[in-house]
Amino acid sequence: MRWALMPSRAEEVFKTVLQIVAIGLLVLIIAVILHKGYGDVSRLASEHSGADFWRALARHIFKNLSGA
Numbered sequence: 001m002r003w004a005l006m007p008s009r010a011e012e013v014f015k016t017v018l019q020i021v022a023i024g025l026l027v028l029i030i031a032v033i034l035h036k037g038y039g040d041v042s043r044l045a046s047e048h049s050g051a052d053f054w055r056a057l058a059r060h061i062f063k064n065l066s067g068a
Contacts, residue, residue, distance in 0.1 A: 040060060
């Protein structure tokens with residue numbers, strides 16, 4: 001009864017669909033993070049210039065890492 005352990009075609013299709021959905025959601029999460037980061041850096045760039053921008057960016061990153 002070795003063949004009884006093999007998944008059916010419907011199970012394979014279901015797993016494939018779930019994998020596609022998971023990849024799509026992962027892409028969406030990454031896109032949201034990149035969009036938020038781009039907006040934050042753009043805002044900082046418009047508010048600060050030169051070396052002050054890099055200090056503001058470092059403060060912003062460390063503030064976000066701490067959860068504040």
